[in-house]
Amino acid sequence: EAGVAQSPRYKIIEKRQSVAFWCNPISGHATLYWYQQILGQGPKLLIQFQNNGVVDDSQLPKDRFSAERLKGVDSTLKIQPAKLEDSAVYLCASSLDLVAAPQFFGPGTRLTVL
Amino acid sequence: AQSVTQLDSQVPVFEEAPVELRCNYSSSVSVYLFWYVQYPNQGLQLLLKYLSGSTLVESINGFEAEFNKSQTSFHLRKPSVHISDTAEYFCAVSRSSGNTPLVFGKGTRLSVIA
Numbered sequence: 381e382a383g384v385a386q387s388p389r390y391k392i393i394e395k396r397q398s399v400a401f402w403c404n405p406i407s408g409h410a411t412l413y414w415y416q417q418i419l420g421q422g423p424k425l426l427i428q429f430q431n432n433g434v435v436d437d438s439q440l441p442k443d444r445f446s447a448e449r450l451k452g453v454d455s456t457l458k459i460q461p462a463k464l465e466d467s468a469v470y471l472c473a474s475s476l477d478l479v480a481a482p483q484f485f486g487p488g489t490r491l492t493v494l
Numbered sequence: 495a496q497s498v499t500q501l502d503s504q505v506p507v508f509e510e511a512p513v514e515l516r517c518n519y520s521s522s523v524s525v526y527l528f529w530y531v532q533y534p535n536q537g538l539q540l541l542l543k544y545l546s547g548s549t550l551v552e553s554i555n556g557f558e559a560e561f562n563k564s565q566t567s568f569h570l571r572k573p574s575v576h577i578s579d580t581a582e583y584f585c586a587v588s589r590s591s592g593n594t595p596l597v598f599g600k601g602t603r604l605s606v607i608a
Contacts, residue, residue, distance in 0.1 A: 384537075411593050422498070422584050422598030423538070436595060471538070477593055480526045480545050485538040 382406065384486035386472050392492045398460035401489045405453070405474030411435075413483065414447055414457050415471040423471055429455060430477065459491075467493045496521040496587045500599035507575055508607050515570040515602045517559075517585030525587040527568040528596065529559055532582045541583070544568065545590075555579075580606045 385404040393399050405412050410431050415423035426445065428436040431452035440447070444463070449455040459466055469488040475481040501516040519525065529541040542553040549561040559570045568585060582603050586596040 413595055420503075420600065422586070422600050423596070424598070425595040428595050430593075473538075475593065479593060480543070480588065480590070481593060482540050482543070483596060484540075485530075487537045 384472055384474055384484055386470075386486035386489055388489055389487065390490050390492075392494065393462055394494050395464055396461040398458065399462055399491060400459075401457045401470050401472075401491075403455045403457070403472030403486060405455070405472070406484055408476070409474035409484070410452070410477040411475045411481070412449055412455050413473040413475075414455070415473065417469040417471055417488070419468070426457070426470075462491075462493045464493050467491055496523075496525060496589070496597045498585050498587055498597055498599035500585055500602050502602050503600065504603045504605065506605045506607060509577055510574045512573050513571065513575050513579075513604065515583050515585075515604065517568045517570065517599060519566050519568065519585070519587050521566075521587060521589075524590045526590050527559075527561055528586040528588070529553075529557070529568070529570050530584045530586060530598075532584065532601075534581070538584065541570075575604070575606050577606050577608060580604060 412429040414426040417423040429449040447457045471488045472486045473483040475483045497520045499518045507513045527544040530538045531541045544561045552558045582601045584601045585599045588594045
């Protein structure tokens with residue numbers, strides 16, 4: 381079974397530039413999450429999708445971050461404009477639509493903002 | 495809201511020695527508890543979880559964790575560690591209603607010394 385795919389794996393940009401990350405969840409997983417993991421901290425939820433609808437985006441900095449999940453499969457996360465403090469690993473995870481279904485994580489995208 | 499505290503940021507231990515990684519949580523509602531592991535240059539993987547029933551849960555590679563409701567703890571233990579156990583370990587909780595996101599601790603880096 382293929383896992384969660386993410387690209388790119390690494391990205392270096394300058395502040396005020398824009399960047400986009402892509403995630404392809406495990407086939408059949410209705411729930412998709414984006415987490416931000418700053419160095420030395422645990423992952424923090426940015427947004428949760430159920431199919432192509434947003435379930436929870438309360439911690440997404442909406443002035444600069446946006447995310448979509450067209451057709452309820454792939455998802456993109458965008459940052460525009462980026463700030464230095466956005467340097468982090470962005471993790472995508474997916475799960476079945478079941479209570480306490482285990483979340484499967486992708487390898488992450490490491491973003492460095494200079 | 496839920497929160498997770500991992501009391502040790504780094505734990506060095508000699509090979510074949512026992513280890514305990516501590517985790518305490520705070521929540522006003524009932525929760526599920528998880529331990530995830532992140533090996534160097536790999537994504538997060540589920541190690542074990544507590545949903546209900548027996549408070550002692552085990553993983554396939556010799557780790558175990560015990561849910562202690564009165565102490566709001568979910569410490570991870572292994573009686574004899576191997577070099578291959580070197581990794582970052584994250585404790586996480588989620589609300590026990592619906593398919594909800596994980597709230598992670600800051601992680602504990604386990605370093606096994608030969």
